[in-house]
Structure formats: structure tokens, C-alpha cells
Amino acid sequence: MILLAAMVEAFEGREDLRWLQATAERWRVQACVRDLGFQIEDTWGEAEACAVVALVAAAASELRAKRQFAPGELNDWILLDGMHVDDVTTFDVSIPVTATLDVADALTKLLSDRLPADPPDGWWFFGDTNGTREIPRRER
Numbered sequence: 233m234i235l236l237a238a239m240v241e242a243f244e245g246r247e248d249l250r251w252l253q254a255t256a257e258r259w260r261v262q263a264c265v266r267d268l269g270f271q272i273e274d275t276w277g278e279a280e281a282c283a284v285v286a287l288v289a290a291a292a293s294e295l296r297a298k299r300q301f302a303p304g305e306l307n308d309w310i311l312l313d314g315m316h317v318d319d320v321t322t323f324d325v326s327i328p329v330t331a332t333l334d335v336a337d338a339l340t341k342l343l344s345d346r347l348p349a350d351p352p353d354g355w356w357f358f359g360d361t362n363g364t365r366e367i368p369r370r371e372r
Contacts, residue, residue, distance in 0.1 A: 234301075234332045235339070236263035236270060237309060237317040238291035239284075249283055264315040272343070281343040288343075292336040301327040328361055335359045 236259045243249060243256045255273065262268045273280070303326060309317040338358040341347040350356055354366040 233263050233266065233317055234295070234306070234329070235288070235291060235335050236260075237311055238295055238332075239287050240311060242287045242290035242294070249287075251280075252283065260311050263317050264312045285340050285343050288336050288340050292333055295329040295332055295336070298329060300329060330363075331359045331361045334363055338364065 240256055240260050240263060243252065243259075246252075249256075259270070262270055276284070306317050306327070311317060335358050338347060338356070348356075351366050354368045357365050357367045
């Protein structure tokens with residue numbers, strides 16, 4: 233959710249990316265409504281993927297400079313008709329951006345066809361504050 237919100241802000245005012253307007257509006261909603269998932273358009277070619285990778289990089293750069301969110305700060309991040317970015321906003325602790333940067337790195341790799349296949353006995357888990365980790369598959 234935090235990454236999508238930062239990507240929306242990186243998109244705003246980008247006249248060269250007007251073709252991405254409808255997608256950016258969906259990102260705005262997805263950043264505020266936890267039940268909605270992020271989707272990559274299957275019609276995107278290499279040029280579109282590269283443009284989105286650039287937005288991810290811009291968003292990650294802003295987040296990296298921030299380093300963490302102060303307690304309650306996400307409650308003040310409004311993207312959609314008075315709705316705040318819906319991500320761990322009820323905790324009264326600082327939230328490091330490391331997990332979000334891990335997701336940004338994974339999304340960049342996915343869009344650049346550099347994301348490794350899942351491990352043979354598990355799946356990748358992105359967005360952990362300690363970095364990417366493997367989730368083991370259950371025995372049947």
C-alpha cells in the first residue's frame with residue numbers, strides 16, 4: 233500500500249505518462265483499500281514496463297530518503313476522497329520503510345524479467361523488514 237501511494241505521487245504531473253492515468257487511478261484506490269490487490273496489465277510491453285520501473289525507482293528514492301514513518305503519520309497521507317493510505321496505520325510506533333523498499337525491488341525485478349523463480353520447496357515472501365525470505369510449502 234505504501235509503495236502504491238508513493239508511485240501515485242511519483243506519477244502526478246507526469247505529462248509523458250498520460251497513457252498510465254487510468255492505471256494510476258486504480259493504484260490510488262488500491263493504496264487506500266486493503267482488500268484490493270495490485271495487478272500488472274498483461275497488455276504492457278517493454279516500454280510500458282520500463283516506465284513503471286522508473287516510477288517505482290522514483291517512489292523508492294523518496295521512501296529511502298524518508299527512512300521511516302512517524303507514529304500515526306500514515307493517517308495523514310490522504311490519496312482518495314479523505315481516505316488515508318491503508319497500511320498498519322493503527323500502530324503507535326514508527327514504521328521503517330525497509331519492507332516497502334523490498335517490495336519495490338521485487339516489483340522492479342518482476343517488470344524487468346529478473347525476478348528469480350520460486351524456490352523448489354517454497355515461495356518468495358517480499359515485504360519483510362528483514363528482506364526477502366522463503367516461505368516453505370506445507371507437506372501434504
